[in-house]
Amino acid sequence: MDAGRFVESAFGQPKREPGNKWAFTYYLPKTIPRQLPLTAEIVLAMSDADAALGHLQGLGMVITDPSLLIGPYLRREALASSRIEGTQASLSELFQSEIDATTSDDDTDEVKRYLEATELAYNLAKSLPITQRLVLQVHEVLLRGVRGEERSPGELRTSPVWVGRAGATPDSAAFVPPLPEHLPALMRDWEYFVNEEGKHLPVLIQAALMHYQFETIHPFLDGNGRIGRLLINLLLMERGRLPMPLLYLSSYFERYRQTYYDKLQAVRESGDIDGWLLFFLEAVKSQANDAVWRARELVAIRESYLQEAIQTRSSLPALVDLITRTPVVTVKSVQRATGLTNQGSRALIRNAESRGWLQSIGTRGRGGTEFWVAPRVLEVMDAPMAYARGTTDQLTSS
Numbered sequence: 581m582d583a584g585r586f587v588e589s590a591f592g593q594p595k596r597e598p599g600n601k602w603a604f605t606y607y608l609p610k611t612i613p614r615q616l617p618l619t620a621e622i623v624l625a626m627s628d629a630d631a632a633l634g635h636l637q638g639l640g641m642v643i644t645d646p647s648l649l650i651g652p653y654l655r656r657e658a659l660a661s662s663r664i665e666g667t668q669a670s671l672s673e674l675f676q677s678e679i680d681a682t683t684s685d686d687d688t689d690e691v692k693r694y695l696e697a698t699e700l701a702y703n704l705a706k707s708l709p710i711t712q713r714l715v716l717q718v719h720e721v722l723l724r725g726v727r728g729e730e731r732s733p734g735e736l737r738t739s740p741v742w743v744g745r746a747g748a749t750p751d752s753a754a755f756v757p758p759l760p761e762h763l764p765a766l767m768r769d770w771e772y773f774v775n776e777e778g779k780h781l782p783v784l785i786q787a788a789l790m791h792y793q794f795e796t797i798h799p800f801l802d803g804n805g806r807i808g809r810l811l812i813n814l815l816l817m818e819r820g821r822l823p824m825p826l827l828y829l830s831s832y833f834e835r836y837r838q839t840y841y842d843k844l845q846a847v848r849e850s851g852d853i854d855g856w857l858l859f860f861l862e863a864v865k866s867q868a869n870d871a872v873w874r875a876r877e878l879v880a881i882r883e884s885y886l887q888e889a890i891q892t893r894s895s896l897p898a899l900v901d902l903i904t905r906t907p908v909v910t911v912k913s914v915q916r917a918t919g920l921t922n923q924g925s926r927a928l929i930r931n932a933e934s935r936g937w938l939q940s941i942g943t944r945g946r947g948g949t950e951f952w953v954a955p956r957v958l959e960v961m962d963a964p965m966a967y968a969r970g971t972t973d974q975l976t977s978s
Contacts, residue, residue: 581605581742581756589851592796597759604750606740607848608758609766609796612773612789614780619854625861626784632868633784633816636826639872648882649875651905652961653826658694660830661809664837667691671962672941672953675908682945690726694806697722701814702825710774710814712767715799715807722803731801736763741798755845757798766797774815783819787812788860792853795844809833826871831965832863870966877960878904885937892931895920899928903937907954907961 583605586594592610597603618626655674662669669687677688684692701718708714720734732738738760744753758766774790781789794808809830816822833840836859843859846852882904889896895918902917903909914925929952932938938952 581607581750581753586849587851589847591792591847591851591853604740604756606750606756606759607796608762609793611769612793614773614776616781616785616789616853618785622854622857622861625858625865626782629784629861629864629868630782632865632872633821633827636868636871637822639826639875648878648904649826649871650824652874652878653828653871654695654698655691656961657809657813657825657828657830658691658698660828660834661806662687662691662694664809664830664834664840665805672908672958675906676944676951679906679908679910679913679951680945680947680949682947682949686726693722693724693726694810697807698810698825701810702817705814705818710811710818711771715811718810719800719803719807722806731803733803736760736767736799737801739801741801743798755848757796763797763799766793767799770794770797777819783816783821784861784864785857787815788857789853790815791860792844792847792856796848826875827864827867828871829863829867831870832867835965866965873966874960874963878957881956881960888935894931895924895928896931899932900937903932903954904957907957909938909952909954910949912949 581594581604583594583596586607588594590610590613592608594605595608596605655671659669659671659674667687667690669685669691673683674688674691677684678692697718700721701714704714704717716734716736723731723733740750740756740759742748742750742753742756744755748754750756770790770793773786773793776786791808791812794811795804798804800807812829813822813825813827816827817825839859843852843856847856882900885900885904886897889900898918899914902914906913909929911922911925911929914920914928915922918925918928920928929938933940933952937956938954941951941953943950
């Protein structure tokens with residue numbers, strides 16, 4: 581790490597272990613500022629982000645069946661957060677692997693582990709504050725049984741790490757996080773800051789600082805980015821800003837990945853907190869607006885299918901409920917959801933095929949299981965972000 585690129589600021593400074601000729605430069609964060617002067621530009625951006633988040637919060641509270649959205653939105657977040665770290669998997673592949681484990685591979689296993697870690701985090705947060713204890717438990721689940729398992733799941737790192745291109749050394753790395761001996765004090769301060777509800781800073785600013793500091797402390801050998809992004813939703817829910825995990829910021833961070841890294845790094849190098857806050861607030865606004873658009877589309881599809889289904893004397897309404905949550909199905913998954921026989925489930929799928937609700941994508945897995953997708957539903961779930969399309973117009977209208 582080139583010490584010449586870093587200046588001491590309110591957020592930290594470059595350091596070098598004294599008395600050690602083999603020592604390298606690393607970055608030592610300071611305690612998180614409890615007060616920040618907010619420029620007019622940041623106040624305006626925060627107002628816009630708050631309004632968009634409030635719209636999403638309101639939609640989540642009044643929609644007839646909010647559980648319709650949770651599964652797809654959690655999976656979007658899990659996929660995007662994992663892709664930032666190099667994992668490659670599609671939404672369709674993820675749904676297939678959840679139905680039939682024989683279709684899984686290392687990438688889908690990592691995403692599924694992220695989903696398990698997320699579920700654990702939300703359950704723990706019902707009875708625990710956001711503390712190091714919670715973070716360690718979630719981290720252990722995230723890395724258990726997948727790539728990175730050898731990198732001390734559920735434990736703070738006890739050795740130095742550095743961030744840079746493949747083959748980088750501490751001297752050539754872009755960033756060297758604090759040495760292990762600094763972690764206990766830094767994590768204590770982080771924990772205190774996260775739990776200082778409404779005392780000093782607006783919640784969105786607190787969330788942005790929480791994420792920045794966690795990534796800068798880099799407490800684990802692996803999984804820091806995924807845990808740090810997971811915590812944003814958790815904090816917003818804990819503060820009552822979201823009734824459920826409907827904000828998938830990782831999609832924005834993935835699309836603007838280099839800018840995401842650059843904005844975090846600029847705080848370390850020059851103390852440019854304004855640049856990071858503006859980027860974070862834009863991510864909140866953009867993703868909240870996208871989540872509202874996507875919710876309306878999914879609800880519209882579900883309602884149109886239900887109106888058609890209730891006119892038949894069949895189990896089609898139950899199938900509609902299934903495919904609008906999980907747009908990839910098999911005969912067995914339909915059996916489990918409807919209680920029908922194998923033959924009855926096949927007939928129901930054929931009925932849905934004739935209506936254009938489902939289409940076969942062939943067989944997958946060791947058992948040669950046939951899969952069907954709900955194309956309109958999957959299209960909405962997997963569509964590019966509204967801001968990436970340059971429009972918020974509806975993708976489907978019937």
